[in-house]
Amino acid sequence: MPKLILFAAFFKKEFILFRRYLVNSLGGMLTIYIVFLLLFGGYRGFASMAGAVGGSGIENLVVGYVLWFFMLTTYQDVFHTILLEARQGTLEQLYMSVHGFGWVMGAKAAAGFVVNLIFVVVLLIAAMLTSGVTLRLDVLSLFPVLLGTLLGVLGVGFAIGGVTLILKRIESYTQMVQFLLIGLIAVPAERFVVFRLLPGSYGAVLIREIMVNGKNLLELGVGNVLVMYLIGFAHLFLGYAFYKVCERKAMIQGTLGHY
Amino acid sequence: MVRVEALEKAYPGRKGEPPVKAVNNISFSVGEGSLVGLLGPNGAGKTTTVKMLCGLVKPDSGRIFINGKELTKRRIPALAEVSAVLEGNRNVYWRLTARENLEFFAALKGLNPAALRSEIDYYLEFFQLVEKSDVEARKLSRGMQQKLAIAAALIANSKVVLLDEPTLGLDVQASYEIRQLLKKIVEEQGRTVILTTHDMNVVQDTCERVIIINQGKIVADDSVHNLLDLFRMKVYKIVIQGELNAEQRQALGAMEEVVIEEESPQRTVISVRLEGSQILYDVIGILGSYNSVLESIDQEQNNFERVFLEILKGGVESA
Numbered sequence: 001m002p003k004l005i006l007f008a009a010f011f012k013k014e015f016i017l018f019r020r021y022l023v024n025s026l027g028g029m030l031t032i033y034i035v036f037l038l039l040f041g042g043y044r045g046f047a048s049m050a051g052a053v054g055g056s057g058i059e060n061l062v063v064g065y066v067l068w069f070f071m072l073t074t075y076q077d078v079f080h081t082i083l084l085e086a087r088q089g090t091l092e093q094l095y096m097s098v099h100g101f102g103w104v105m106g107a108k109a110a111a112g113f114v115v116n117l118i119f120v121v122v123l124l125i126a127a128m129l130t131s132g133v134t135l136r137l138d139v140l141s142l143f144p145v146l147l148g149t150l151l152g153v154l155g156v157g158f159a160i161g162g163v164t165l166i167l168k169r170i171e172s173y174t175q176m177v178q179f180l181l182i183g184l185i186a187v188p189a190e191r192f193v194v195f196r197l198l199p200g201s202y203g204a205v206l207i208r209e210i211m212v213n214g215k216n217l218l219e220l221g222v223g224n225v226l227v228m229y230l231i232g233f234a235h236l237f238l239g240y241a242f243y244k245v246c247e248r249k250a251m252i253q254g255t256l257g258h259y
Numbered sequence: 260m261v262r263v264e265a266l267e268k269a270y271p272g273r274k275g276e277p278p279v280k281a282v283n284n285i286s287f288s289v290g291e292g293s294l295v296g297l298l299g300p301n302g303a304g305k306t307t308t309v310k311m312l313c314g315l316v317k318p319d320s321g322r323i324f325i326n327g328k329e330l331t332k333r334r335i336p337a338l339a340e341v342s343a344v345l346e347g348n349r350n351v352y353w354r355l356t357a358r359e360n361l362e363f364f365a366a367l368k369g370l371n372p373a374a375l376r377s378e379i380d381y382y383l384e385f386f387q388l389v390e391k392s393d394v395e396a397r398k399l400s401r402g403m404q405q406k407l408a409i410a411a412a413l414i415a416n417s418k419v420v421l422l423d424e425p426t427l428g429l430d431v432q433a434s435y436e437i438r439q440l441l442k443k444i445v446e447e448q449g450r451t452v453i454l455t456t457h458d459m460n461v462v463q464d465t466c467e468r469v470i471i472i473n474q475g476k477i478v479a480d481d482s483v484h485n486l487l488d489l490f491r492m493k494v495y496k497i498v499i500q501g502e503l504n505a506e507q508r509q510a511l512g513a514m515e516e517v518v519i520e521e522e523s524p525q526r527t528v529i530s531v532r533l534e535g536s537q538i539l540y541d542v543i544g545i546l547g548s549y550n551s552v553l554e555s556i557d558q559e560q561n562n563f564e565r566v567f568l569e570i571l572k573g574g575v576e577s578a
Binding site: 096 | 310355
């Protein structure tokens with residue numbers, strides 16, 4: 001129950017800020033959509049020059065872009081929150097929570113997931129309408145695979161957040177992570193098993209299987225989904241463990257809330 | 260309520276430099292319902308001590324107990340007993356309203372905001388924020404933001420409240436209001452408040468007891484009243500017209516209790532520390548013998564700022 005209260009508090013805060021700064025929120029969505037339009041236009045341009053318009057390329061582009069956006073917002077929900085709270089002067093208050101900082105960030109990420117989901121659905125519909133592609137939206141299959149995919153990204157968020165606690169002003173470097181996320185989605189994990197060990201990569205394969213090739217959860221194979229979860233939890237565990245090491249160092253140095 | 264035993268903390272030095280000892284074997288305890296000031300010059304170790312009490316900085320050695328729970332062993336249960344305002348008005352969410360901030364901070368401390376409606380209303384009224392309850396914190400004055408930050412620390416009903424520089428940057432009126440509210444918190448709610456400050460008015464006006472830290476060590480730990488008594492002395496300020504002549508300057512300069520504070524062709528200010536009344540007669544005699552024109556003689560009030568400076572100069576080892 002107390003953890004539910006914590007989640008509800010973060011969800012309410014996210015929702016209030018979304019509503020209170022609606023114009024800004026919509027502006028962010030519009031920017032993401034415009035970037036998609038540029039990518040889509042560029043893709044069509046290159047494809048027509050090569051004489052290969054159509055096919056599953058566009059579908060993969062839409063799925064990849066929407067998934068990248070979801071992974072990016074999930075990563076930012078952890079890393080950016082740590083950065084922002086330290087800058088605002090409220091990080092120490094989160095650390096003084098009786099829930100423990102891990103749960104606090106978990107609640108923040110869960111609340112962020114719900115809000116981001118709204119953005120993602122709107123973006124997906126807009127991208128599908130613009131590109132004219134039809135994707136399979138099997139929610140019952142998509143939802144659990146999506147959750148498992150984002151576990152690894154949370155781990156990345158914690159790891160980068162930990163580095164931020166120690167090194168502070170490293171934003172220009174952490175921005176590179178958004179390009180790293182593109183790489184994680186784009187690696188050919190279907191063909192090369194080793195790539196499946198990367199955060200989110202195996203999940204990206206399974207999501208493409210559902211949305212582009214029309215498979216459902218059973219067709220994916222329960223074993224495959226479990227392996228994907230296992231990899232996701234391993235990344236989350238490693239990322240969080242690394243974060244705890246950095247946190248301990250920051251507590252020894254006395255720089256936990258400094259920015 | 261709060262017990263600190265042999266606390267030590269050194270920060271790693273910069274490249275090639277030795278570690279910097281911030282807190283050096285300090286011990287103290289603070290009982291329920293007290294308001295204690297933690298004082299010291301910049302870099303004395305006050306903030307490090309407070310952050311160790313919040314579980315935000317790891318001590319190298321020593322133990323901290325908050326309401327019987329050992330924070331240095333099991334951090335989370337002890338954190339239920341303590342709240343803090345460490346970054347002043349930055350300790351609240353500026354884009355949330357006053358009420359929303361109180362609700363969020365209650366949830367962080369494990370309480371259901373929906374069940375705390377009357378407590379939230381109480382604190383909004385207590386801190387005179389009722390009219391601003393639905394205003395975003397960023398739109399409040401600095402004094403109001405500071406009050407809101409303290410209210411957010413109190414909403415969880417923690418037994419111990421730690422305040423780092425609660426009146427820093429506030430105007431006279433806001434500072435006075437915060438001081439009165441702090442006294443009220445202790446008197447009416449029986450909370451234990453430990454505050455750090457550079458403002459000696461805050462100490463003299465609100466604290467029953469002070470712990471003075473210098474270079475990581477406690478150099479005084481006593482009630483404000485006792486420390487004022489310990490350093491009680493009469494200081495007279497004598498103002499004469501014009502400058503002293505060479506003989507007067509030499510005679511007054513030979514007296515340990517006399518300080519020539521200011522000298523100009525227009526006026527001279529001399530302070531005399533009185534340990535017996537004879538010295539005052541001697542000074543008046545020296546001034547009178549050369550027909551210096553007395554402008555005024557005033558007795559200076561003993562204040563805590565003077566006591567604090569005397570202690571830092573080494574006027575007392577430890578009480």
